Amino acid sequence: MTVTRPLAGTLSVLDRPNSYIGKTVPRPNLDRLLQGRGQYVSDLELPRMAHVVFLRSPYAHAKIVAIDADVAKRMSGVIAIVTGRELEAVITPWVGVLSHLKGLKSAPQHAIAVDRACWQGEAVAAIVATSRAAAEDAMEHISADYEELEAITDMRTALDPATHVIHPSLGDNLAFERTLNAGDVDRALLGSEVVEADFVFGRHTGVTLEPRAVVADWNAAEARLTIYQGTQAPHMVQNIAALHLGLREAQVRVICKDVGGSFGIKVHIYADEMATYALSKLLRRPIKFVADRVESFNTDIHARDHRCRGRIGVRPDGTITVFEIDDLTGIGPYSMYPRTSAIEANQVVNLVGGPYVTPNYRARARVVFQNKNVMCQYRAVGHPIACSVTEGLVDLAAAKIGMDPVEIRRRNLIADDAYPCASPSGMKFEQLSHHASLAKLLQMMDYDALRAEQAALRARNVHRGIGIASFIEVTNPSAAFYGVGGAKISSQDGVAVRLDAQGSVICQTSITEQGQGSESSTAQIVGSVLGVSMDRVRVTLGDTDNTPYGGGTWASRGAGIGGEAALQAAKALRQNILDLAAAILQSTPAELDIVNNSIINAGDGAPRMELNELARIVYFRPDTLPPGIQPELMATRHFVPRQYPFAFTNGIQASWLEVDPETGLVTLLKHWVVEDCGTIINPQLVDEQIRGGVVQGLGAALFEKCVYDERGQLTNANMADYLVPMSGEMPDIDIGHVVSPTRESELGAKGAGEAGTAGAAAAVANAVNDALRPFGTIITEIPLTPQVILTALGRI
Amino acid sequence: MSAPVSVSLLVNGEPIDAVVLPRLNLADFIREHLKLTGTHVGCEHGVCGACTVRVDGEIVRSCLMLTVQAQGASVETIEGLSDSGEIADLQAAFRERNALQCGYCTPGMLMTAQDLLKHVSMPDRPAIREHLSGNYCRCTGYQAIVDAVEATARTRAERRA
Numbered sequence: 001m002t003v004t005r006p007l008a009g010t011l012s013v014l015d016r017p018n019s020y021i022g023k024t025v026p027r028p029n030l031d032r033l034l035q036g037r038g039q040y041v042s043d044l045e046l047p048r049m050a051h052v053v054f055l056r057s058p059y060a061h062a063k064i065v066a067i068d069a070d071v072a073k074r075m076s077g078v079i080a081i082v083t084g085r086e087l088e089a090v091i092t093p094w095v096g097v098l099s100h101l102k103g104l105k106s107a108p109q110h111a112i113a114v115d116r117a118c119w120q121g122e123a124v125a126a127i128v129a130t131s132r133a134a135a136e137d138a139m140e141h142i143s144a145d146y147e148e149l150e151a152i153t154d155m156r157t158a159l160d161p162a163t164h165v166i167h168p169s170l171g172d173n174l175a176f177e178r179t180l181n182a183g184d185v186d187r188a189l190l191g192s193e194v195v196e197a198d199f200v201f202g203r204h205t206g207v208t209l210e211p212r213a214v215v216a217d218w219n220a221a222e223a224r225l226t227i228y229q230g231t232q233a234p235h236m237v238q239n240i241a242a243l244h245l246g247l248r249e250a251q252v253r254v255i256c257k258d259v260g261g262s263f264g265i266k267v268h269i270y271a272d273e274m275a276t277y278a279l280s281k282l283l284r285r286p287i288k289f290v291a292d293r294v295e296s297f298n299t300d301i302h303a304r305d306h307r308c309r310g311r312i313g314v315r316p317d318g319t320i321t322v323f324e325i326d327d328l329t330g331i332g333p334y335s336m337y338p339r340t341s342a343i344e345a346n347q348v349v350n351l352v353g354g355p356y357v358t359p360n361y362r363a364r365a366r367v368v369f370q371n372k373n374v375m376c377q378y379r380a381v382g383h384p385i386a387c388s389v390t391e392g393l394v395d396l397a398a399a400k401i402g403m404d405p406v407e408i409r410r411r412n413l414i415a416d417d418a419y420p421c422a423s424p425s426g427m428k429f430e431q432l433s434h435h436a437s438l439a440k441l442l443q444m445m446d447y448d449a450l451r452a453e454q455a456a457l458r459a460r461n462v463h464r465g466i467g468i469a470s471f472i473e474v475t476n477p478s479a480a481f482y483g484v485g486g487a488k489i490s491s492q493d494g495v496a497v498r499l500d501a502q503g504s505v506i507c508q509t510s511i512t513e514q515g516q517g518s519e520s521s522t523a524q525i526v527g528s529v530l531g532v533s534m535d536r537v538r539v540t541l542g543d544t545d546n547t548p549y550g551g552g553t554w555a556s557r558g559a560g561i562g563g564e565a566a567l568q569a570a571k572a573l574r575q576n577i578l579d580l581a582a583a584i585l586q587s588t589p590a591e592l593d594i595v596n597n598s599i600i601n602a603g604d605g606a607p608r609m610e611l612n613e614l615a616r617i618v619y620f621r622p623d624t625l626p627p628g629i630q631p632e633l634m635a636t637r638h639f640v641p642r643q644y645p646f647a648f649t650n651g652i653q654a655s656w657l658e659v660d661p662e663t664g665l666v667t668l669l670k671h672w673v674v675e676d677c678g679t680i681i682n683p684q685l686v687d688e689q690i691r692g693g694v695v696q697g698l699g700a701a702l703f704e705k706c707v708y709d710e711r712g713q714l715t716n717a718n719m720a721d722y723l724v725p726m727s728g729e730m731p732d733i734d735i736g737h738v739v740s741p742t743r744e745s746e747l748g749a750k751g752a753g754e755a756g757t758a759g760a761a762a763a764v765a766n767a768v769n770d771a772l773r774p775f776g777t778i779i780t781e782i783p784l785t786p787q788v789i790l791t792a793l794g795r796i
Numbered sequence: 797m798s799a800p801v802s803v804s805l806l807v808n809g810e811p812i813d814a815v816v817l818p819r820l821n822l823a824d825f826i827r828e829h830l831k832l833t834g835t836h837v838g839c840e841h842g843v844c845g846a847c848t849v850r851v852d853g854e855i856v857r858s859c860l861m862l863t864v865q866a867q868g869a870s871v872e873t874i875e876g877l878s879d880s881g882e883i884a885d886l887q888a889a890f891r892e893r894n895a896l897q898c899g900y901c902t903p904g905m906l907m908t909a910q911d912l913l914k915h916v917s918m919p920d921r922p923a924i925r926e927h928l929s930g931n932y933c934r935c936t937g938y939q940a941i942v943d944a945v946e947a948t949a950r951t952r953a954e955r956r957a
Contacts, residue, residue, distance in 0.1 A: 026891050033899025034887040036834015036874030040900065043833035133819075209838045209846055209900040209934055260836070260900030261934045293839045515897030515935050688894050688940055695937030719843035719932070727938040728929035732921075756937075 020524035041213035057117030060151035060712025077134030084112035091278035096335035098485030106335035118333035121298030155330030182424035183360030192313030202705030203305035210260020216280035233552035256542030297717035303378035312393035323353035336376035347382025383758035465771025469762035475556035475751025480645035492640035494548025503612030510550025511562030529570035531594030556751020572635035651675035664786030679748035693756020808876030823858035845931030848904035874903035897935030
């Protein structure tokens, strides 16, 4: 189900014979993972390696009075017990701010807390031992004295003058505030029906199946630190580790092999990981830290803890006149490093109302400190908030004027021929396809038939609902995301390709793999452009010593940015090969082509020379080459988007579900997505990114919430009490595509990794409200647990 | 109670004699003592299913079982099932359908799926979803896994017919 909107012009390098572009091919090297022979950091062991566990504050906010580790230090297997004050000698603290987020402030954060712990779970001492078990045994014998301080937990009162200020040097608990005023909101509201609602989002987290894991190996003889870490951004880790350990970047190598899930959780710098690097340097031996599940819940970044007051103006003809939001979010005691914790709220301001033509938009977002675990960017950063608020308001407006939810969207979505254009918040759109996507969605779900079925079932007291959510997604970010704010996070990526001595291709890329298929998409592009079969392309990634410099895989950037670098590198190598082949074969490059691992005549397809023969001559018999020819069978290219700060994608989702008003349980019956990510490199991988993303959004919609009590204690930090989507509750998800390639790159690919998560919860919330329409109740809170639903229905 | 004890068991058909602390769970024994790292540890409290192995033919969560409880038992891990070829068709179906992304849940998922296919010849999709509902996958959203298990059931049924 794909509608393609072709670029002007004719065949590109992607349309070559035997192209892998647009084809479903299995990912290379999956057998490694299927046979349990992956190399995750959790599996890694090095000679002399020791294990660290962290004693963590049991209080949300406490002064550390004393830590007595005398008994623990004498226990069997214990190598060292290190406090924050002691570790300060090795590693400097950091402040998570960026200059382009004006006014953003935060306090210095230490690898291990010094004097004061600011959330339940912050590390206050490190115990290093020969095994994790020995370290945990010793931890039991450390006696730590705390003086409990007032915990600031409720974001709504964090800014009250009577509320204690968490970091007195900052003056107040406001980390960041942004306001925006576009068009003339007040005037537009005058002639409109106005609907308002408070949207509440549960704080949730990534729950990667492999917890965060790092092995840091300081080799004192080489004066070099090797960090094995499950990270999305190896060069960022290299930069930060070097900066705070007082090393040059060349003294730090970051290696990232298999990663057991990331989703934005593993794109940040965590205090306990920094402590692990520092401990390795301090103790001059490899140190391993693997978070256990309780630590994951207490220290992996949380996200989405927002309360957003939303207002929409609508005319009787369905014209949406105004969007207005007042968003409040609590980010824990520190802005995360180095990407900061202001990005999500900033994104919410950028994205609300994004799919629609409405010119009048007023927004305020405030980001406050609190004594809970840190919050930061997690898959689809800000998008689920913006989409849920926008689409929730649009449904409320439709209900207010008695219009079908589809019809009000049709009347307000930006026309498909209106591009390029910009949103009221200044986002630039190159080419989106809201109407084509909507039309396709309605066809896939058979909207009219579903409405008829809904009505028939309602007569039998079965309450089913349809929810629709349009969305836009930020992908392929340029330096506008982080670089302009001073962060050393690269927005460009590089790929090096070389022909080996047997005519196979070695490809090194700076993007990383956490299961998305980075390796596959890179091999598909390189193989297609070069004319080499995929089984002859080997891709190396996740090693700062052995890949070009680049950003990594996050913000739906791997395929679009790293993929274009791969395309350009392969083009350059192809030209080098053809130039060389022409010299050997006494032909011209234009008369030759490379197809299926061989040089052929471009005209009649006759085979001229196999690539392995060309490689043999180059590497072993260069004496037989014509004079003056120096073969270069390696090429490197880099790419970064320059014209658009972000390559926006768009899409639309629909949910079909049933609500049991007696139990409050929601049964998901079906979910549809239409998405436009530009050029599709591998349809199966794109669809699976979307499905996985949708289910992550469904978890947020129905189950997932970090439940804190008023003292800042996380009360459900385990997988029995924190519910995640399991196979039994999840629906089948149908996916369709519209294809509007970006013209910023020859590849034309935009990102697809976060689209599913962006709109899933909004579609479910709208569907639940649609199902509950006969009861006259509207719920604007997720997760939509039975308790929330039964409370709204007045049943409990 | 805390002194090491000796234990003898079969792991993937190989006899193993070891001396372990009574508190050592089977998952840690498999991973840290035998270096069979295909058995993954996700939650360490029996919820996520990543550590699923077979003990005397039944699937168990190796994080919830003590090593000493496996005395005399036959333990099979993903490495064993892979090398014997028992699940080669299931693994191929996972590969074709891209029923794994990060791969961390995959060994446990394959163990559990194979258990279903051994007991039920043609499970329908709800039955597959139900049987896999104790194995957490954050990446795929499960549909591809259900597809792969369903496809394997079909080809095995055709082969038998």
